[in-house]
Amino acid sequence: MHSELSLIEQVKSGKLWDIPGGIHPPERKSLSNSTKIDIIPLSPFYYVPIKQHIGNEGKLLVKVGEQVLTGQPLTDAIEGLSLPVHAPTSGVIKDITPHVSAHPSGKPEITIVIESDHKDTVFTTKPIKNWQTSEAASLTKHIQSMGVAGLGGAAFPTYVKTNPTKDIKLLIINGVECEPYITADDVLMRYFANEITQGINILQHMVQPELVVIAIEDNKPEAIEAIKLAVKDQDTIEVRVIPTKYPSGGEKQLIEIVTGQEVPSKSIPADIGIVMQNIGTCFAIKEAVIDGKALIHRVVTVTGESISRPQNLWVKLGTPISDLLTHCGLVAEQDQRLIMGGPMMGFNIMDTMMPVVKSTNCILAPSEYNLPSFGVEQACIRCSLCSDACPVNLLPQQMLWYSKAKDHEKLEEYNLADCIECGVCSYVCPSQIPLVQYYRSSKVEIKQEKEDKIKSDKAKERFETRQLRLERDKQARLLKHKESADKRKKALEKDGNAKDKIAAALARAKAKKASTGETAPISADAQTTNTQDKVAAAIARAKAKKQAQADSETTATVSSESQDSEVGSAEAVEAKSAEQIKKDKIAATVARAKAKKLKQAAENKEQGESN
Amino acid sequence: MKSISKLFVSSPHTRTGLTTNQVMRTVCYACIPGIAAQTYFFGWGVIVQALLCIIVALTAEAIILSLREKPVRATLADGSAMLTGLLIALSIPPLAPWWISVIGVSFAIIIVKQLYGGLGFNLFNPAMAGYVVLLISFPVAMTNWLPVQQVMTYDISFLDCVSSIFTGFTLDGYSVTQLRIAVDGITMATPLDHFKTQIDLGLTASEITASPIYGDYGGTGWEWVNLGYLIGGLLLLKQGVIRWHIPFAIIASLFTFSLISYSITPDLSLPPMISLFSGATMFAAFFIATDPISASTTIRGRLIYGAIIGALIFMIREWGGYPDGVAFAVLLTNLAVPLIDYYTKPAVYGHKAKV
Ligand code: SF4
Ligand code: SF4
Numbered sequence: 001m002h003s004e005l006s007l008i009e010q011v012k013s014g015k016l017w018d019i020p021g022g023i024h025p026p027e028r029k030s031l032s033n034s035t036k037i038d039i040i041p042l043s044p045f046y047y048v049p050i051k052q053h054i055g056n057e058g059k060l061l062v063k064v065g066e067q068v069l070t071g072q073p074l075t076d077a078i079e080g081l082s083l084p085v086h087a088p089t090s091g092v093i094k095d096i097t098p099h100v101s102a103h104p105s106g107k108p109e110i111t112i113v114i115e116s117d118h119k120d121t122v123f124t125t126k127p128i129k130n131w132q133t134s135e136a137a138s139l140t141k142h143i144q145s146m147g148v149a150g151l152g153g154a155a156f157p158t159y160v161k162t163n164p165t166k167d168i169k170l171l172i173i174n175g176v177e178c179e180p181y182i183t184a185d186d187v188l189m190r191y192f193a194n195e196i197t198q199g200i201n202i203l204q205h206m207v208q209p210e211l212v213v214i215a216i217e218d219n220k221p222e223a224i225e226a227i228k229l230a231v232k233d234q235d236t237i238e239v240r241v242i243p244t245k246y247p248s249g250g251e252k253q254l255i256e257i258v259t260g261q262e263v264p265s266k267s268i269p270a271d272i273g274i275v276m277q278n279i280g281t282c283f284a285i286k287e288a289v290i291d292g293k294a295l296i297h298r299v300v301t302v303t304g305e306s307i308s309r310p311q312n313l314w315v316k317l318g319t320p321i322s323d324l325l326t327h328c329g330l331v332a333e334q335d336q337r338l339i340m341g342g343p344m345m346g347f348n349i350m351d352t353m354m355p356v357v358k359s360t361n362c363i364l365a366p367s368e369y370n371l372p373s374f375g376v377e378q379a380c381i382r383c384s385l386c387s388d389a390c391p392v393n394l395l396p397q398q399m400l401w402y403s404k405a406k407d408h409e410k411l412e413e414y415n416l417a418d419c420i421e422c423g424v425c426s427y428v429c430p431s432q433i434p435l436v437q438y439y440r441s442s443k444v445e446i447k448q449e450k451e452d453k454i455k456s457d458k459a460k461e462r463f464e465t466r467q468l469r470l471e472r473d474k475q476a477r478l479l480k481h482k483e484s485a486d487k488r489k490k491a492l493e494k495d496g497n498a499k500d501k502i503a504a505a506l507a508r509a510k511a512k513k514a515s516t517g518e519t520a521p522i523s524a525d526a527q528t529t530n531t532q533d534k535v536a537a538a539i540a541r542a543k544a545k546k547q548a549q550a551d552s553e554t555t556a557t558v559s560s561e562s563q564d565s566e567v568g569s570a571e572a573v574e575a576k577s578a579e580q581i582k583k584d585k586i587a588a589t590v591a592r593a594k595a596k597k598l599k600q601a602a603e604n605k606e607q608g609e610s611n
Numbered sequence: 612m613k614s615i616s617k618l619f620v621s622s623p624h625t626r627t628g629l630t631t632n633q634v635m636r637t638v639c640y641a642c643i644p645g646i647a648a649q650t651y652f653f654g655w656g657v658i659v660q661a662l663l664c665i666i667v668a669l670t671a672e673a674i675i676l677s678l679r680e681k682p683v684r685a686t687l688a689d690g691s692a693m694l695t696g697l698l699i700a701l702s703i704p705p706l707a708p709w710w711i712s713v714i715g716v717s718f719a720i721i722i723v724k725q726l727y728g729g730l731g732f733n734l735f736n737p738a739m740a741g742y743v744v745l746l747i748s749f750p751v752a753m754t755n756w757l758p759v760q761q762v763m764t765y766d767i768s769f770l771d772c773v774s775s776i777f778t779g780f781t782l783d784g785y786s787v788t789q790l791r792i793a794v795d796g797i798t799m800a801t802p803l804d805h806f807k808t809q810i811d812l813g814l815t816a817s818e819i820t821a822s823p824i825y826g827d828y829g830g831t832g833w834e835w836v837n838l839g840y841l842i843g844g845l846l847l848l849k850q851g852v853i854r855w856h857i858p859f860a861i862i863a864s865l866f867t868f869s870l871i872s873y874s875i876t877p878d879l880s881l882p883p884m885i886s887l888f889s890g891a892t893m894f895a896a897f898f899i900a901t902d903p904i905s906a907s908t909t910i911r912g913r914l915i916y917g918a919i920i921g922a923l924i925f926m927i928r929e930w931g932g933y934p935d936g937v938a939f940a941v942l943l944t945n946l947a948v949p950l951i952d953y954y955t956k957p958a959v960y961g962h963k964a965k966v
Contacts (some may be wrong), residue, residue, distance in 0.1 A: 020957075025627065104621075252960060265961035337624065344623045371625040378631045378689060379731035383903040385628070388854070388910065393957040397908060415959045423623030430631045437621035 007259060007273065008169055008210050014240070017260040019253045021389040022245040023424050025180050025344070027219060028370070032303040032310040033183035037191060039314045040327050046088050046114045046318035047099050047355040048074060053149040054156045055081030062112065066093045069123035071294045073145070074112050083147050083157045086294035087114060088316035090121040102340060102357040104347035111355070114318070127292030136163065136206040139289065146288035147295045147358075151280030152249075153341065155359035158285065161275055162206045169273035171209040172258055173200060173282060175216040175223065176242065176249030179342030182362040184299040185279040187312045189216070189223035192283055193230035199282030200237065202289050207275055212237040213258055219244045246344060247422040251276050253391055265418055280361075300356055302328040304365035306336055315356050322352035324363055332365070339364040343371055344423040378431040386425035386435065392418050396425035396435050403438040408446050416442060629852065635690030637852050638898065639697055641843035645894060648839035649701065652759040652832035655769040656705025659776055661697055663709060664716050668696030671720040679725070691730050695719050698738035698898060702891065702938070703745065704756045706775045706787050711752055715741040735945045736905040739938040746938065754934070755787050756801045758824070759832035802833055803890045804934035806881055815878040825885065837893040844897025857906060858896040860917025861924070862887060868925040886925070890935040895924070899937065905945045912948075912955035919944045 051057035058075030062068060068087040075084045094115045098108035128134055128142055144159035152174060173196075177185040189196060200212060214231070216224050218241050231237040242248055242257055252263050255274055263269050269276055277285075280298060287293040296317055303310035308329035315324065321340070330336075338349040341362055349363070356363075386396035395414060402410040419439050426435045629637065650657045672692035676683045699715050719741030727733040746753045767790065771781040780786055802824050809819040824831050847853045869883035886892065891899075900906060900920050907916040920940045927936025 023627070025625070256960070262961050262963055265959070267961070339624055341622075343625050346622055346624065348624075366624070373624060374626055375630065376685070379729065381631055381634070381691075381731050381903050382906070382908055383634070384854075384908040384913075387908060387957075392960040394959055395908065395956065398952075414956075415962065418959050418961055421622075427623050427626050428628055429626065430629055430634050432626060432630060434621055436623065440621060 007261065011170060011211060011213060011259055012238070014238075015260070016240070016242060017257055019245075019248065019256050019391050020393050021391045021424060022247065023389055023427055024244070025246060025427065026370075027244070028181050028303075029183050029186065029219065031181065031305075032301050032312060033186050033190075035311050037187050037299055037312045037314055040316075040319065040324065042089060042116050042118055042120065043316075043319050043323045044116055045094070045320070046091075046116065046316065047320060047353070048085055048088065048112045048114065048318040049099070049101055049109050049355065049357060050075050050085055050112065051109060052085060052102075052155055052317070052357040052359070053083045054154060055083065057110070058082055058084045060096070062093055062096075064093050064096055067091075068093060068114065069121050071125060071296055072123040073147075073294070077144055081157055081160065083149055083159075084145060084294075085112075085317075086147055086296050087123070088296045088318045089114065089116050090119050090123075091116040100351045100354050102354050102360060106350045106354065125292040125294065128289050131202055131289050132205060139202070139206055143285060143288055146284075146293070148281065148284045148288050149295065149358045150278055151284060151298055151358060151361070152278030153345070153359055153361060155357070158277070158281055161270075161277065162203060162285075164207060164270045164275060166270045167273060168207050168209045168270065168275050169211070170259065170275075171200075171203060171207055171212045172254060172274060172276045173212060173214040173279060174249060174251070174254055174276055175214055175220075175227070175279040176254060177220070177279075178217060178244070178246045178249035179344050179346075179362075180246075181303050181364055181366075182301050182342050183303075184301045184312055184361045186220045186223050188279055188283060188299050189220070190226050193223075193226040195286045196227070196279055196282045197230040197234070197237075198290060199284070199286035200231075201234075202285055203277060203282065204236065209275070210236070213240050214238070215240045215242050215254055215258055217242055217244045217248065247391055247420070247424065250391065250420050250422060252420065265415070295358060298356075298358065298360070300324065300360055301362040301364075303362065304339075305367035305370050306331055306333055306365040315360075317356055317358060319356045320353050321349060321356065321363055324356070325352060325365070330365055333367055335368070337366060337368075337371075337373065339366070344427065345421065374426075374432045374434060377433050380429075380431055380433060383430060385428040385430065389424045389428045391422060391424060392420060394419055394425075396429075399442075400433060400435055400438055403442040406442075406445065408442070408449060411442055411446065416446070419443075629850070631691075632689050634852050635694050637850055638847065639690065639694055641847045641850075641852075642697060642701065642840075642898065644842045645836060645839035645898075646701065648832075648835040649705075652836065653705045653757055654767055654772055656757075656772040656776065657701070659769075659772050660700040660703060660705055660707070660712055663776070664696035664700035664712050665693050666696075667713050667716040668692045668699075668720050671717045672725070675721055675725040679729075681729070686730070689730060692720055692724075695724065695737045695741075699741050701894065702738065702742045703753065706757060706772065706790070707752055707755065708779060709777050711745055711749060712776075714748075715745040718744050731904055733904055734948075736899060736902050736941050738902075739899060739941045742938045743942060746933070754801075754804060756804075757787070757790060801890070801934060802831075802885070803881075803928060807928075807934050810879060816880060816882070817878070820882065820885065833890065834888040837888040840893040840897055844893065847897060847901075853897065853901040854913070856910060856913035857900050857917040857920075860914045861896040861900055861921040862892075864918040864921025865892065865925050866921075868922055872925070872929065881928070886928070890928075891937040892924070895920070895937040895941065900941055900944075905941075905948065907948050907951045907955070909952055909955040909957060911957075912951045915951050915955065916944055916948065919947065 050060065056078055058077045060074070061076050062074050067090075068074065069090045070087060072087045073084045074087055077084050091114045093112060095113040097111060097113065099111035099113070100106050101109040101111075103109075125146075128139065131139060140159045140163045143162060144157065148158040149155040150158060150161075175185055175189055177183070200214070204212060214227055214237065216227065216239065218224075224239065224241055228239050231239065240258060242254075247253055248257055251269065254276065255261060255263055255269060259274070261272060263272060263274075284295050284298075288295065297314050298317065299312050300315040301310075301312050302324050307325075308331055311328060313324065313327070321338075325338075338352070339346040339362075340349050340354070340360055341347060341364070343364065343366065346362065346364060380397055380400055382397055384397065387394065390396055392415075394416075399411060399414050399416055399419070402414065403416075416439060419436075421436050421439065423436050426433065426437075429435060646657060646661065669687055669692055672687060673683050676686055696716050699719060700712065703711060703715065719737040723735050723737040723740040724730070724733050767775070767781055771783070775781050775787060775790075781790070805822065805824055806816075806819055810816070819825075844853070844858060848855055848858075865886055866883050869881065869886040872880040873883055881889070896917075900917060907913050923940035923943055924936045927933060927939055931939070933939070
């Protein structure tokens with residue numbers, strides 16, 4: 001309790017903490033942040049993937065050939081972690097088909113193709129004007145139905161975070177934007193500070209934190225001014241200017257900077273009473289609640305030395321990247337690299353038909369001169385530049401060694417799972433080793449291994465259940481034998497009027513034998529079965545526990561290539577819900593097993609008594 | 612417009628700082644002030660040895676690489692073999708016979724480096740392992756340091772050095788032993804060597820250090836050589852090629868132990884400043900112990916690593932059989948590195964005591 005009380009006091013004191021390591025890459029933000037946010041003209045076609053967030057895709061609501069309006073829902077959220085997507089403009093649905101996805105692999109995903117009618121007719125939705133008096137639950141539902149996801153990079157469904165199960169003390173608004181080149185949040189804060197503040201107020205109403213801290217890096221003086229002005233009358237909102245350093249905008253890193261606390265490994269910020277939202281998300285919340293607008297556009301920075309008019313644009317989700325590049329004038333150099341996201345955590349765009357999605361904050365076309373790419377990988381010379389720079393205090397050089405050796409146990413011992421894939425280690429490595437790439441593949445391998453293990457465990461369990469069943473059948477047969485023996489014995493006793501002494505003695509002897517030789521083994525057997533059952537149940541319980549744990553770990557290790565804040569919590573929350581479902585299932589199984597066992601025991605007891 | 616970037620590359624998309632090749636080369640360049648001082652005081656032999664050792668190192672590495680079917684050119688370009696050769700050259704007496712250099716360098720490259728798996732896999736510092744093998748196998752040749760040129764009877768030219776290294780005699784027919792006889796007719800030894808033998812003869816420290824082979828704060832000549840390596844080392848620090856922890860820990864630990872010893876038994880101990888500016892102290896602190904491959908990788912580990920080396924240097928000089936203990940100190944501490952690393956792992960984010 002004490003630490004929680006002092007958390008707010010500590011934060012209020014304005015003290016800032018430092019994170020270990022970190023780097024100061026050239027920022028190159030002035031390329032794109034000097035102009036207002038422009039609007040890109042309508043594209044002829046929009047490609048809307050039905051899954052643009054962490055979690056499940058929604059259920060399709062539309063068919064090919066159907067007419068849709070701007071902002072009309074195209075899918076409906078299903079149970080579990082799920083968000084709908086909406087039509088970015090009015091037009092006709094041309095196709096619903098796999099299309100290159102905004103993912104590092106570019107793996108085709110189901111995408112709704114809309115041919116624009118260039119009218120942009122708006123679908124009427126209901127805003128919640130009186131949100132101050134609305135219940136948090138109905139606001140949460142509304143935010144979900146408007147498709148709002150974290151716009152910092154991970155696209156984690158926002159409604160989960162606005163509906164925390166834990167008591168929240170501190171709400172941190174992440175305006176750090178520490179990746180070089182990207183200025184989407186910067187310009188949003190400059191020109192939409194009031195809207196952002198409204199969004200924050202809605203969040204305050206829903207989450208009820210004691211304090212809100214808006215954290216902005218000191219390389220954005222204009223944004224800081226604008227935000228300070230917008231919140232000057234609100235004494236529960238504080239603006240914290242933090243020193244520029246990459247990766248200060250990582251969720252866990254920012255929490256450390258603002259509070260001096262660490263989110264324990266495999267936990268989420270809410271576990272220590274903190275929730276974090278991105279600047280862009282606050283804006284989207286405001287639009288969803290106050291204007292009744294679904295999330296169908298966002299600010300995207302189109303920048304890099306190969307772009308003739310680098311700038312920030314309001315881009316409708318689903319716009320193909322090629323349209324952005326044409327609009328901003330790409331002058332490609334030889335082997336031009338195209339990156340979605342920033343230079344530190346973004347991924348290569350392999351196909352410019354890739355659409356802008358909820359998590360797209362930047363399209364970067366750098367020159368080789370200004371953003372030199374990697375040369376040939378050389379041997380690790382253990383110079384420790386990587387470990388000195390790692391913001392999580394990992395030992396990348398050791399993890400590299402074990403990653404190459406595929407020693408997954410050692411990788412866990414060296415806490416690979418806590419790697420946030422920020423890229424700092426690769427950035428400083430003199431041997432030009434793509435360390436993060438090694439870690440990503442190791443994480444995938446470990447996940448695979450765990451899944452395989454679960455499968456083989458299941459097979460083993462099936463085998464054991466079968467053994468148990470066979471054993472029970474045998475038991476039943478024995479019982480039957482005993483019953484018939486008893487019957488014979490009784491019959492014998494009934495017509496035992498012959499009164500022959502010898503016969504009587506024989507009968508006694510027989511009876512004795514029956515009770516010691518026959519009954520005893522059975523009751524012993526019954527006991528064994530009983531204990532066996534108990535042991536089996538215990539094993540099953542232990543296994544279930546292990547499995548649930550393994551499961552949560554696996555999910556927590558899922559690599560996510562996305563930027564900035566919401567990465568960590570996204571995974572953890574997903575892990576949590578998955579774990580919950582798993583646990584429920586297992587609990588049910590255990591309950592069933594227990595009931596069976598009880599029944600069995602009762603039967604045995606009955607049999608024993610009837611003897 | 613389709614498929615501009617065909618290559619799949621994982622993030623990050625850029626890097627910074629020196630590459631490994633540049634790092635190795637920078638270390639070689641940073642030796643220059645030290646080499647200059649060494650050449651000034653000990654003659655051209657230093658340069659001849661440097662060239663010889665580098666050639667041997669590159670040749671040995673090339674042969675092994677082609678035997679192991681590894682890329683030869685690209686690997687030679689990483690500069691690590693060149694650096695190992697150079698470091699050995701700077702450690703051995705300038706007029707040591709050529710086969711000494713060949714054996715030492717070949718051992719370092721072939722056995723210590725390549726047979727352990729090549730760059731990045733060696734447990735021991737190759738240069739120091741090569742040096743120690745030489746010291747144990749050829750103790751006489753390896754301690755045959757010339758006196759500083761300024762107190763030498765004979766002038767020796769560049770060609771004299773070449774001739775001496777390859778034939779054993781200068782052009783005028785003098786052997787190394789003859790060359791070692793100084794103006795006053797006494798065979799010269801290095802200051803550390805001299806101190807040890809004189810202490811054993813019962814002289815006090817202040818009597819011994821009155822000899823001309825000691826300068827103002829170190830051995831004559833040696834103090835300048837050490838200063839040269841100190842300057843080179845500071846340049847490396849500034850370039851970010853090495854970090855301060857190891858040199859600092861070595862110097863601090865050696866100084867502390869010397870000071871303690873000197874204040875307890877001033878008559879029997881080398882003054883702390885002479886400790887720091889004699890023998891291979893600075894060379895070891897900035898150029899040998901900082902070899903990242905065989906050093907500790909954690910920050911606390913590097914401080915411990917340096918402190919142990921400093922302490923061992925002191926102990927070997929004070930109580931050991933060899934006049935200078937740098938090589939042994941480094942190799943012994945190399946052995947402890949896995950242990951040091953293991954116990955100094957930094958606390959990973961989220962693994963501190965639960966809040
Ligand atoms: S920075 Fe690169 S070369 Fe240096 S220790 Fe790390 S992985 Fe090895
Ligand atoms: S990518 Fe992982 S290992 Fe590398 S610096 Fe970032 S957190 Fe550390």
